Amino acid sequence: MQAKDIKNTIEVCFSPHSFPLYPSEDSIVVVIDVLRATSSICAALHYGVERILPVASVLEARNYQSKGFLCAAERQAQKVEGFDLGNSPSEYNNPKLKGKIIVFTTTNGTQAIRAAREAYRIVIGSFVNLTVLCEWLSHQNKNIILLCAGWKDFFNIEDTLCAGAIAHKLYKTNRFETNIDSTLASISLYELAQKDLTRFMENSSHFKRLEKLNLADDVKYCFTPDLAPVIPILEGHYIVPYKNQ
Amino acid sequence: MQAKDIKNTIEVCFSPHSFPLYPSEDSIVVVIDVLRATSSICAALHYGVERILPVASVLEARNYQSKGFLCAAERQAQKVEGFDLGNSPSEYNNPKLKGKIIVFTTTNGTQAIRAAREAYRIVIGSFVNLTVLCEWLSHQNKNIILLCAGWKDFFNIEDTLCAGAIAHKLYKTNRFETNIDSTLASISLYELAQKDLTRFMENSSHFKRLEKLNLADDVKYCFTPDLAPVIPILEGHYIVPYKNQ
Numbered sequence: 381m382q383a384k385d386i387k388n389t390i391e392v393c394f395s396p397h398s399f400p401l402y403p404s405e406d407s408i409v410v411v412i413d414v415l416r417a418t419s420s421i422c423a424a425l426h427y428g429v430e431r432i433l434p435v436a437s438v439l440e441a442r443n444y445q446s447k448g449f450l451c452a453a454e455r456q457a458q459k460v461e462g463f464d465l466g467n468s469p470s471e472y473n474n475p476k477l478k479g480k481i482i483v484f485t486t487t488n489g490t491q492a493i494r495a496a497r498e499a500y501r502i503v504i505g506s507f508v509n510l511t512v513l514c515e516w517l518s519h520q521n522k523n524i525i526l527l528c529a530g531w532k533d534f535f536n537i538e539d540t541l542c543a544g545a546i547a548h549k550l551y552k553t554n555r556f557e558t559n560i561d562s563t564l565a566s567i568s569l570y571e572l573a574q575k576d577l578t579r580f581m582e583n584s585s586h587f588k589r590l591e592k593l594n595l596a597d598d599v600k601y602c603f604t605p606d607l608a609p610v611i612p613i614l615e616g617h618y619i620v621p622y623k624n625q
Numbered sequence: 626m627q628a629k630d631i632k633n634t635i636e637v638c639f640s641p642h643s644f645p646l647y648p649s650e651d652s653i654v655v656v657i658d659v660l661r662a663t664s665s666i667c668a669a670l671h672y673g674v675e676r677i678l679p680v681a682s683v684l685e686a687r688n689y690q691s692k693g694f695l696c697a698a699e700r701q702a703q704k705v706e707g708f709d710l711g712n713s714p715s716e717y718n719n720p721k722l723k724g725k726i727i728v729f730t731t732t733n734g735t736q737a738i739r740a741a742r743e744a745y746r747i748v749i750g751s752f753v754n755l756t757v758l759c760e761w762l763s764h765q766n767k768n769i770i771l772l773c774a775g776w777k778d779f780f781n782i783e784d785t786l787c788a789g790a791i792a793h794k795l796y797k798t799n800r801f802e803t804n805i806d807s808t809l810a811s812i813s814l815y816e817l818a819q820k821d822l823t824r825f826m827e828n829s830s831h832f833k834r835l836e837k838l839n840l841a842d843d844v845k846y847c848f849t850p851d852l853a854p855v856i857p858i859l860e861g862h863y864i865v866p867y868k869n870q
Contacts, residue, residue, distance in 0.1 A: 394780060398642060401778055533646055535639060537806040561782040561829050569810060572817055584806050 389523045390550055392543045392562040395530035396488075396495035408522045409499035410513070410546065412506065413529035414538040415586050416467050417454075417489025418612075419506040419602040421619060423469035426508075426608035428478035431618040434490040435483055444483040451483040457589050469508070469601050469608075481618075492529035493614065499525070504612035504619060507542055507577075507602060512609040514549040516622065524550070526566075537569070537584045538602075541577060544570025545605075577603045634768045635795055637788045637807040640775035641733075641740035653767045654744035655758070655791065658774035659783040660831050661712050662699075662734025663751040663857075664847040668714035670866045671753075671853035673723035677864040679735040680728055689728040696728040702834050714753070714846050714853075726863075737774035738859065744770070749857035749864060752787055752822075752847060757854040759794040761867070769795070771811075782814070782829045783847075786822060789815025790850075822848045 393399050412418055421432055435441050438453050438460055445451040445463065452465035459466025467486050484490060496502050500522065505513050517524055526546055528539030544566035550556045551567070558564065573580035578599065581587045590599055601607065611622035638644050657663055666677055680686050683698050683705055690696040690708065697710035704711030712731050729735060741747050745767065750758050762769055771791055773784035789811035795801045796812070803809065818825035823844065826832045835844055846852060856867035 394639065395643070397646065398640070398778075401642065531806075533643075534805055535807040535810065537810055540806075540810065559830055560779055561776075561785075561831075562780040564828055565780065565782055565785065565810075565814060568817060569813060572813060583809055585804055586806075 387555055387557040388521065390526070390547050390556040390558050390563055391524070391560050392526045392528070392540070392547065392566045394528050394535045394540065394562060395533050396492045396527065397533035399495045399527060402525050404496060404499040404525055406500050406523065407525050408501045408503060408517065408520055409496040409525045409527050410503050410505040410517070411489065411492045411496060411527050411529065412539045412542045413486070413489035413492060414506050414542045414602050415590060416469060416598055416602055417486040417529065418504045419508050420467050420469045420472060421484070421504050421612050422506050422509045422608035422610055424472040424477065424482060425612050425619070425621045426610045427473050429472065429482055430479050431481050431620045432612070433481065433483045433618055434493045435485045436490055436494045438485055441483050441485045449483045450480055452485070454486045456487065457593055457595070468595070468598050470598065488529040488531060492527055496527055502614040503622070505542065505546060507545065507605050508608040509610055510545055510549070510605045512606070513611055514546055516611050518550055518553045518555055524556070531586055536586055538581060538586060540566050541570050541573055541580070545574070632800055632802040633766065635771070635792050635801040635803050635808055636769070636805050637771045637773070637785070637792065637811045639773050639780045639785065639807060640778050641737045641772065642778035644740045644772060647770050649741060649744040649770055651745050651768065652770045653746045653748060653762065653765055654741040654770045654772050655748050655750040655762070656734065656737045656741060656772050656774065657750045657784045657787045658731070658734030658737060659751050659787045659847050660835060661714060661843055661847055662731040662774065663749045664753050665712050665714045665717060666729070666749050666857050666864060667751050667754045667853035667855055669717040669722065669727060670857050670864070671855045672718050674717065674727055675724050676726050677857070678726065678728045678862055679738045679864060680730045681735055681739045683730055686728050686730045694728045695725055697730070699731045701732065702838055702840070713840070713843050715843065733774040733776060737772055741772055747859040748867070750787065750791060752790065752850050753853040754855055755790055755794070755850045757851070758856055759791055761856050762791070763795055763798045763800060769801070776831055781831055783826060783831060785811050786815050786818055786825070790819070
């Protein structure tokens with residue numbers, strides 16, 4: 381048991397580019413790519429996909445595809461030609477995918493998972509698994525790093541808002557503290573935006589990118605808390621749903 | 626003259642570590658280290674220091690000192706032993722410094738200036754020169770990058786608030802646009818904090834660091850707009866006050 385006066389830290393890292401600054405060997409890293417990789421991963425596991433193999437490059441995904449694997453690949457917010465699946469959560473609510481293994485590569489999300497490979501544990505976060513994830517995190521007695529996937533190594537607002545939502549919830553448990561300003565800024569932005577997340581997002585770069593591609597339904601799904609109450613966790617090379625021991 | 630429908634971009638970079646992601650050869654870079662390097666540089670030039678030579682290391686500063694230069698050096702928020710000056714703006718309101726050259730090294734600020742060395746121009750920003758700087762920037766017809774010095778390559782809140790204040794003012798001129806979320810987040814945080822900047826800052830990491838060192842007066846100075854209405858600009862190796870041609 382954790383002594384009441386010793387708190388774990390919670391830190392927000394705004395992009396994989398900055399992640400080497402954060403010592404992670406003894407921390408749980410939550411990888412966040414709200415639009416849309418980590419929302420899709422949650423959706424897939426929630427709807428019954430057995431496990432997901434994240435790979436960093438389209439080339440790797442093609443290799444797996446040639447060996448008969450079911451593969452999802454997204455670049456520049458669109459499905460890469462020739463692949464079975466893209467990066468829309470709506471594709472994963474499909475009974476045919478139940479029990480399957482999916483190889484998965486996206487513009488930012490899978491790179492972030494790779495960046496965090498030295499961590500004690502890696503889990504996947506989004507608004508769609510917010511409550512169940514925070515409940516689990518609050519009982520691990522570990523320091524936590526919230527790693528935003530960002531956009532091509534730049535800060536993005538949607539991942540920051542999600543990190544803010546997680547930090548906001550964990551702070552309330554009184555089991556966490558922080559030493560860095562990125563956590564405080566994320567919480568402030570989340571508190572500012574929480575009444576209407578989608579409206580707050582309307583000026584953001586990625587929102588505009590997805591809007592042009594008629595992906596408004598995806599955006600709505602990705603910002604709705606607790607639609608996919610599952611904790612995706614990296615076990616070896618695979619992301620699987622966490623099951624209580 | 627700039628066509629009315631073509632806008633320049635304004636982008637916020639949260640730390641020198643991320644700066645290589647920003648193409649800067651054709652941009653004006655504003656280096657911001659509110660607590661306290663860029664506030665002190667503004668104060669120094671405002672009170673009559675002729676020019677400042679920023680150097681990245683204490684060792685370089687010592688070399689200059691041994692050659693008879695007046696040297697300022699700060700590390701971990703404190704004056705380095707054996708130097709003439711530290712990093713408190715209050716030290717620079719001193720008639721004896723009028724017309725002098727000062728060699729200057731600080732924990733974060735001078736590293737940020739170094740990181741921006743490929744930029745079209747480098748100027749120094751803080752709350753203490755906010756209005757005069759924004760007025761000047763708005764007429765340059767150049768893209769602008771607001772480079773936050775941060776804290777040892779981490780995001781910090783005070784530099785972000787200042788970047789937000791600058792972006793907020795420049796947006797109002799209708800001559801600027803942005804493609805990245807860090808600018809929008811900075812503006813949101815500034816708008817949230819502007820009524821009482823010091824109060825908003827009270828939870829921040831650097832504020833606590835300075836408070837422990839009894840530097841509350843410095844903090845107050847650094848957050849008061851327009852106390853040192855000067856535009857420090859890098860000319861060759863030196864920072865000098867910009868003079869209208």
